[in-house]
Amino acid sequence: MSSIITLIVMSAPLRAHEVLPSILNLRADDGIILIEIDVNAEAILASIDLSSIVDTDNAENASGYDALRALSPQEIANRFDANWATFISNFTVLADGEPITFRDNGTIVYPADNDEAVRITRLSLVGEYPVDATEFQVGWAGIYGTLIVRQNDIANAPFTGTVSGGELTPPFLINGGSAQTGWQVFASYIPIGFDHIVPKGLDHILFVLGLFFLAARMKPLLVQVSLFTLAHTITLALAALGHTSFLDDFFLNTFNIEFIAIVEPLIALSIAYVAVENIFTKGLSPWRPYVIFAFGLLHGLGFASVLAEFGLPEHAFVPALIGFNVGVEVGQLAVIAVMFACVWQALRVDRGKNEVMQGFVLYGVFFVAAIALIALNPPVLQALAEGPVWLFAGPLALVFALCALSIHFRDHVAAYRQIVAIPASVAIAVIGAYWFIERAFL
Structure with missing residues (x-):
């Protein structure tokens, strides 16, 4: 990895x-x-x-x-x-x-x-x-x-x-x-929220993937995503309404530092934490929901800093706020849906489905397609990704390769977890730790 x-x-x-x-x-x-x-x-x-x-x-x-x-x-x-x-x-x-x-x-x-x-x-x-x-x-x-x-x-x-x-x-x-009418404002802020997750919110993408790789089962995933959504919605709304401004004043007056400069390293630390816990726990621990909620509060403040750049129209403040939040949620669900589609075949084989050859063919085609995208680097995908194609296609190619490897070692206990989920979590943890050091000390 x-x-x-x-x-x-x-x-x-x-x-x-x-x-x-x-x-x-x-x-x-x-x-x-x-x-x-x-x-x-x-x-x-x-x-x-x-x-x-x-x-x-x-x-x-x-x-x-x-x-x-x-x-x-x-x-x-x-x-x-x-x-x-x-x-x-x-x-x-x-x-x-x-x-x-x-x-x-x-x-x-x-x-x-x-x-x-x-x-x-x-x-x-x-x-x-x-x-x-x-x-x-x-x-x-x-x-x-x-x-x-x-x-x-x-x-x-x-x-x-x-x-x-x-x-x-x-x-x-x-x-x-x-x-604009309230409905027009609502609709216009949905893509702004979505764009902040996909493709611009790489740190939020990694956090959501950290939630996903704990266990690719519906119940723990729904619990985590629901708590994360509730928490960041609360702080996003409070910040947009100006109720968190006292934090800015406190940190500026006490430590001569902007509050967002504290939030950003902590968001990076949250990415590292959820990924590290994935490595050592197989399911939803008793404390993880509380930790996810606390991290969601931090991410909401991060969303609010982006929303502040665009501003909220006074005549349609609530529709704009809701539209932005809906866009964020759609972006998060899109990330989960894409990764679920990527690993679904490996999960089926890991759970006993006799679809080995189908899995090898599928991941072989996906891997070649991802490598081809990196090699061709088509301008239309660069525009959609708002950055180099390899940044997204490269990690996906590696996920496809690991999924194929987990199918090959399907007779081993928890092959998907050992070969896909844990290595992916290790990579996410290292990136989160690097970002924490960079944002806090460099």
Whole structure:
């Protein structure tokens, strides 16, 4: 399983390299439109395709990004101003279908709180539009990633939306009245929650797989997933409502450290714990449900930090929160379903079904398919995975190989557990421990 460990540890995220959505705030009145956009200027200057990665370490020009991060805020502002023509050619605002011409109204690069934080740059733009225009549309080049568009200073149902892939927002009324309905907001936040698990939430994926590999039986799996869901739903809701802000204040005032900097190492530790317990216990221990619930509370705070990046519309706060949580749950269930499908044939043979040759053929085909995907590295799968195909196809290929091996040694006691579940848990434990050390000490 050393290959699995190598594959996934190489993707361990550093907060300074995380890809975050950009946020646009728009105000318009009497033919004048003012826009402020919070962006990762270093990523834009380095020409990194923010639509296809979740971590700039995986970008082709990662070294250029790191070199730009080493520059002072004023140097970045100067470079962005020099690059203004390129940026503005990739940015579009339409008034009744006609493009608005903007001029640079200033660039401010805010110092990062620490070396592990993404540095935010605020771009200010001003333009003019026909006073009789009724609708705006906003968009930018797909390479710039996700853009959250917010209409400000509007009393009458302001528009809030998300755009990516080089598309434009739907038309929204300049004077307000284009706010999404509760159902629309609910539906729009489901993919945001799902995306945070698959493919972006590698740490949460490994935690869920740690729950799965305890015992591939319905009762212990349902108990664990249900408790985990209940716990992270509680803290996600409390954090979104602002009821956990006292923790931020306490850790900043007492230890001069952000609370999320405590949560992230503990999430990594939770991954290591569940995996280690899988190795030494064959079923649901008396204490494991309580531990899973406690870890679920931590993961909920991690989900909340991501949701804070997107924000919640004031007029539809609850639908957005529920939609995000539903997306998270669907993502978790998708992870479990995929892994269950991968090991199902090996489990059937381990439980006495005479399907040996069928299992060998099936895992042989799956293994070859996974290797072919790694070799071909098709762009469409890179886009779906938002990263290198080998990061997911490589571990799956190894799981298929281990499943075939467990079928070969089917006459041994607990062959599936010894050959598949325990090695997989060892790999997950090592990755979790590595992430804990990295996030806590490096």
